[in-house]
Amino acid sequence: MIDVALLGIIRRWHIRDQVPLREIARRLGISRNTVRRYLRSEMTEPAYAERQTTSAIDKYAFQLSGWLKTEAGKNRKHRRSLKQLHLDLKELGFEGSYDRVAAFARQWKVDQTDRVNSASKRTASK
Incomplete structure (x- = not known):
């Protein structure tokens, strides 16, 4: 390279x-x-493969996704906050920050919205 x-x-x-x-x-x-x-080549600089790094939250992603899915189905007043979810993850051994949990939750919500939107497009076109 x-x-x-x-x-x-x-x-x-x-x-x-x-x-x-x-x-x-x-x-x-x-x-x-x-x-x-x-x-x-017209390239001004070489292109490199995107780095794949692991995050501290990757180990707990499945658990957190399950919690977020459960919480999404609850009434707003009965949901646990992200701070509470972060504390629950800490009890399981998670050593990351609250910001990582919040970023994961934001991305999870976007993914869920995209999944619902793409599913509705498929059913509407039939």
């Missing part, structure tokens, strides 16, 4: 200094075809 600094060096040597591709490849220790490919 080529990085942005190396891409800048290749372009500078080729465009400004008129260094041949073969010489650039020799100096950098990379393939001549690689040098050619990056010079021909």
